[in-house]
Amino acid sequence: MAEGVFCDLLVRHDLRHFFSVSSAGTVSYQEGSPPDDRAIAVLQPLGIDISSVRARGAREHDLHEYDWIFTMDHENYEEILTFFPSHDQPRIHRVLEFVEGRSGDEVADPYYGTFREFEGVAEDLSLACEQILERMFEHYPYLAQHSGRS
Template sequence: MINILFVCLGNICRSPIAEGVFRDLVEREGLSKKIKCDSAGTASYHIGSLPDRRMRQIAWENDIELNHKSRKLAGDDFYNFDYIVAMDEANFQDIRNQSYRSSGFYFPEDKLFLFREFDPELIKPDDTAQLSVPDPYYEDIAVFDEVYRIVVRCGAQFLEYLVEKNQLKK
């Protein structure tokens, strides 16, 4: 079983939609017995809360169910997950720092990614800010929709990467 963790700041917008979309992609490819996913936040602002209502609306409009309850990234996550996928550079750095504080080692570089590294619409930019999934929390519904479209693209490419790297078969 391959375990994936999607991480953003508060675990109510970007990482829950990434988790929901990715779970849907995995199920459609017949790989749900081989790949599991979850999401978490680097901050504890919204622990126990459902995803933002605007993110749930966008998910619902696209036949994705979001019923995840927000949780904070924990030390055990570095042992329980094979891959951790950050939504932006700040969270990427927080994950690296917390992995070291929690376990005495940095989570392996080849298992920790910025999600937009898998965005087929980006041409490997030098600026890591371009690799960020935008945080829609203080924005209007259009940005939530943009985030959805980004995670669909990235999720499909990330799943393709996992299938190839781990030689998964349905």
């Protein structure tokens, strides 16, 4: 869901060509699986189609290829941190870190929950992605200029 929400935000700001965005799990037992039907259904009314996304596990080169890595929860955050020597850690953040009043919160895993819980995750991700992009505008001023936000 996060990949779809963030990519949609980039398209709306005409910034998609500046980014490489990819979702990956810390375990790969669902490699190749499509998103949960409820995730697809929640994002569809927003004009976001994630039906072609396939699950994959993080690969070592991912950890060095991406400037920013976001995790949904504390456990995955800690696991990702162990992949790097302490002096060589890229920007690793919890996805809600930049949302005022929510920096210690986790994005819930809605898999065993209800459709409403998937809606809640979509809301959390929309809010978080907006704030993440704002932070990127601060770090990369040319992005803000290109999006007309300078």
